[in-house]
Amino acid sequence: MEKITTVVPKSLEEAYTFLKSRIHERMVIIVVGNCRVEYEGRAASRISEGERILIIKKDKAVLLHRPFGYEPINWQPSSSIVSISLQKDSVRMDFIRDRPHEVLRLEFRDIFFIGCYRIEDHAVFEMYGCEKDMQEAIVLEPEAIEDGLNILEVEKKISCGVIDVYGMDKDGRIVIMELKKDKAGKEAVLQLKRYVNVIGRELGKNRVRGILVAPDVKSDAFKLLKELNLEFKRFTPKMARRIIRKHKVKTIDKY
Amino acid sequence: MEKITTVVPKSLEEAYTFLKSRIHERMVIIVVGNCRVEYEGRAASRISEGERILIIKKDKAVLLHRPFGYEPINWQPSSSIVSISLQKDSVRMDFIRDRPHEVLRLEFRDIFFIGCYRIEDHAVFEMYGCEKDMQEAIVLEPEAIEDGLNILEVEKKISCGVIDVYGMDKDGRIVIMELKKDKAGKEAVLQLKRYVNVIGRELGKNRVRGILVAPDVKSDAFKLLKELNLEFKRFTPKMARRIIRKHKVKTIDKY
DNA sequence: CGTGCCAGGTGCCCT
DNA sequence: AGGGCACTTGGCACG
Incomplete structure (x- = not known):
């Protein structure tokens, strides 16, 4: 052998x-x-x-x-x-x-x-800077998106689709966030719009906001976003990493 | 060497x-x-x-x-x-x-x-059964989709996006076709809807039809399709291949 | 199993 | 270079 x-x-x-x-x-x-x-x-x-x-x-x-x-x-x-x-x-x-x-x-x-x-490889692969990191960071530090934001749920399943992050702003309005780790395109905007529509139908249209959270938006997608009365918040995987690391340090400091 | x-x-x-x-x-x-x-x-x-x-x-x-x-x-x-x-x-x-x-x-x-x-490979890679084949087949034989259909354009660029196949039905209405080689999902339906909206705005809403052309549709996507007043036509890459082969034989027969 | 959706997606073609 | 989009996409998580 x-x-x-x-x-x-x-x-x-x-x-x-x-x-x-x-x-x-x-x-x-x-x-x-x-x-x-x-x-x-x-x-x-x-x-x-x-x-x-x-x-x-x-x-x-x-x-x-x-x-x-x-x-x-x-x-x-x-x-x-x-x-x-x-x-x-x-x-x-x-x-x-x-x-x-x-x-x-x-x-x-x-x-x-x-x-x-005959080779063996049992090492664990670690990946950083993916969408999951952005999600985690926003849960740890919602004010990275805006002051007074409260996170209610993550990966919230609705009739057809999944809401990345679901929260409530300081005025009591529902906030639906769609995350993208790269420059966001039209699909992201439409995805967000669909979720806002579904939740809006349930809770009343003007009680629901939609925020596209990404490092950037493609120009046409941004126009579409504005037309559809949605919002954009710049947030990058790197910013997410920094937040996560900060909170990890905090956790360690406790002991 | x-x-x-x-x-x-x-x-x-x-x-x-x-x-x-x-x-x-x-x-x-x-x-x-x-x-x-x-x-x-x-x-x-x-x-x-x-x-x-x-x-x-x-x-x-x-x-x-x-x-x-x-x-x-x-x-x-x-x-x-x-x-x-x-x-x-x-x-x-x-x-x-x-x-x-x-x-x-x-x-x-x-x-x-x-x-x-030190190896060399200059061979040409041939691929069949892709979306392109479906497009080609529909151009060769529009009645595969429906009788009296006329193809006007392929890969038609509009303001934001590309229409796979663009034609006119026997009643003079514009037909927008979105092709998928696999079971179609929501994105396909929404893609089609977007194109129908854009063209509908130009030519009048009731002058434009949208047909999703695919082997199958996911169930939720089908519901969405119906809600949005769009149509579905079953068509597979294999059916496309058959049409293309038939027309190739015809072309050869001429000589 | 189907359905949804991310990915260091990659690749191709177009403006 | 940026945008749109297909791909034998593959992979994962979840109903």
């Missing part, structure tokens, strides 16, 4: 034999070779021969990469069924998943390299 | 020396090893040590993959600046891009494997 095994096969047969013995094991397999591809599922695609890099992960997630570009040219998310067979002039690999039913077929005419890696 | 070069380095120094000599060349480089990662840019992230696979492509697109899962844990799209340095107990790699300014730093404590691949 080597951690790493690499092969530069002399023939397709050799490549096939080696891959067949490893492909169902729980390891990462990398294949570099010349293949053509057919995919059929939600959509369908085809690409003729070219030199590409195939990665089969431990959970049978499959990625086929061209020598350039960020995105894989073809892929299969995890839980696909894997099969391999030796054809007349090629090694064929089928990766199948159900729900949705999708088939990815690679036909390798040439295999230059195979690598098998 | 070997097509493939692989190294199983005995030390970090050896790995560093080898990588340094190759990292700026136009080839695909794969590194397998134990690293920790920091990213800072639009957002920020951090992950402690774990065994991962790094891919540096010819265009300096960078992908860092865990041994499981479809998505890279960290990455940098193409055109990033690459630098490498030997630290006390690690090999450090920085991948930087401007606009937006983002920095990805990998700190390898251990490198098990390095592979360099």
Whole structure:
């Protein structure tokens, strides 16, 4: 059980034999070779021969990469069924998943390299600066949005949709906040408008305010916002991080 | 200039020396090893040590993959600046891009494997069953949507947004079609409504119809559709493919 | 399971 | 460069 095994096969047969013995094991397999591809599922695609890099992960997630570009040219998310067979002039690999039913077929005419890696990674991935951070910061410090604001609920589910932050202003009016971590577009404005409409219908139109909370708004979206009688408040993920850190320090200081 | 070069380095120094000599060349480089990662840019992230696979492509697109899962844990799209340095107990790699300014730093404590691949792929990728196909099919055969429909324009740009297909029905009313290749949700309905509003304001509300063209609609979206006085027409990418193929055959038959 | 919605989304095309 | 929008989007949380 080597951690790493690499092969530069002399023939397709050799490549096939080696891959067949490893492909169902729980390891990462990398294949570099010349293949053509057919995919059929939600959509369908085809690409003729070219030199590409195939990665089969431990959970049978499959990625086929061209020598350039960020995105894989073809892929299969995890839980696909894997099969391999030796054809007349090629090694064929089928990766199948159900729900949705999708088939990815690679036909390798040439295999230059195979690598098998028994690697482990149990680390926890931490991400900062996402929308969730903004939400958390506003709960910790509502005055970051405006004085006298009270947060009543977060992720409030209504008939069709979810209100990011739901509160009440110093005059007793309901405040609906839609958060965006990036420059907000029209969808954000319309999303907010829908929520304001729904709540407004319940509680009375002039008892409900809608605030788009984001680092910026696209110009057309801002016009739309004004037309729809909604408000904008600048707030960035970085501002959120600062607030969260401040309150964490406070919490620690207590002990 | 070997097509493939692989190294199983005995030390970090050896790995560093080898990588340094190759990292700026136009080839695909794969590194397998134990690293920790920091990213800072639009957002920020951090992950402690774990065994991962790094891919540096010819265009300096960078992908860092865990041994499981479809998505890279960290990455940098193409055109990033690459630098490498030997630290006390690690090999450090920085991948930087401007606009937006983002920095990805990998700190390898251990490198098990390095592979360099001089590969070429100039094949053309063909994709079927996308929204574009539906558009093409409707232009070729408008009666697939309804009898007497005439297509006037495709991808019609209006004040804010793009109308997928724009036509006129047998009674002379304008028909605005919003296409979706998958089950349509609320956004699709609202998108359509916006276009109908804009055109309706110009030409008179009751001279404009809006049709959502998709394989299916989510139930809430359908309710919203009805409320907003819009229509739904079932049409799938597969139906589109059939129409396109039929017309291709016709075209060939002519010659 | 469907429904809603975020994402360092990415990519493509247009003005 | 900014805006609009599709994508085999993927992924997650929740009814």
